Amino acid sequence: MIPATVRQSLEQALEADVSSATSVSGGSINKAARITLSDHRQCFLKWNSHADPAMFVKEEKGLQLLRSADTQVVIPEVYAIGTTEDGIGWLAQEYLQEGNAQSNSAEIFGKELAALHQHKAQQFGLDHDNYIGRLPQSNSCHDSWVSFFIRERMEPQLQMAVDAHKLDSHAVAHFENMYEELPDIFPEESPSLLHGDLWGGNYFYDEKDRPCLYDPAVYYGHREIELAFTHLFGGFSSAFYQSYEQHFPLEPGFADRKDIYNLYPLLVHTNLFGGSYARQVQSIVQRF
Incomplete structure (x- = not known):
């Protein structure tokens, strides 16, 4: 084997x-x-x-x-x-042995993810590049989240999708329109330590009921992109979000911003798997 x-x-x-x-x-x-x-x-x-x-x-x-x-x-x-x-x-x-979630497991996880996000850095990015899935992830540092999001998250994945003919020039035009609006959309925050690939398949609760994280794509970024990703494929309860908000509240309007943040994992999935992910990307950027 x-x-x-x-x-x-x-x-x-x-x-x-x-x-x-x-x-x-x-x-x-x-x-x-x-x-x-x-x-x-x-x-x-x-x-x-x-x-x-x-x-x-x-x-x-x-x-x-x-x-x-x-x-x-x-x-x-x-x-x-x-x-x-x-x-x-x-x-x-x-090797971590998976256990069974208890009644307060999600609340503990929300609290501890909030604690992780309170570890801060001076710039958005990281001192080295890494990977998300098997795709390269550029982490060149920026003082601005908008700049980092565009240059290090959107543009590399968008160019890869266009080169592979998974997205066309019309989508590129919508992205460029969106870029102009981002300074008025994203709230300003200092960079938080992020797991970077946090979806339902990259955590579980162990035998002691502790949240366990693995398969990271770490960088310092806007914590809202991490919270947005948790909504994309499910696996997180309302108790998790309530606990997170209690310990580290988000700025108002997050629900209206989360689709924009999720363009990054959706572009990654477009490049890895194609299909419906490209259509999801197009449906979001067509708003701009």
Whole structure:
């Protein structure tokens, strides 16, 4: 199940043999397994023979940054990363056992995400680029959120979609019209530490009822883009949002802004999967 070269590279890095392995879901990008090592450690292992192996290097950095925020959100520890001789990148991290949500789980999660977002930076961006899914994510720093959103989030993904003929020049014109209005749409806030890819498939509650986050695309951005993303594919309850608002209220009018923020993940999904995501993008930008 695990490629022989990955197994060999992993065992050398961790100085332990793989005793057992069980295939688990790794999402739409990677292959994954739950493994037990000869030293009794439980690991979550994922690998990819098609993506840039640096993707896992950047993921480790993102997980470390989230762990450094020192909230009650559980972030898995990375045990090792590597690249095999035949170019397969892999990452082995702490295995977290999923539990069952309790009556106050969502409230705790909302509070702790608010705490994460209160970790601030001087500029929007990050000191290195990383990935969202398997696509490059540019994090060049900007003093302005509007500038960062346009230059580092919209333009790279929009150009990729146009080059692949998934969106046409009419969509580009609507985006350019939208850019002119953004200074009057986005409320001003200082940059917050973001998970960056927060949807229902990238968190769960562990056996101690703690919220666990994984598969990040970390940067410092406007926290509203993170909250908007949580609305896109479901998986978050009203109690989660009420708790977040109680601990770190949003500016009025967020419901009217969230579709604009979600152009970023929708463009990413357009470039990864095409289809209905391109139509969703077009329906939003046609307002401008």
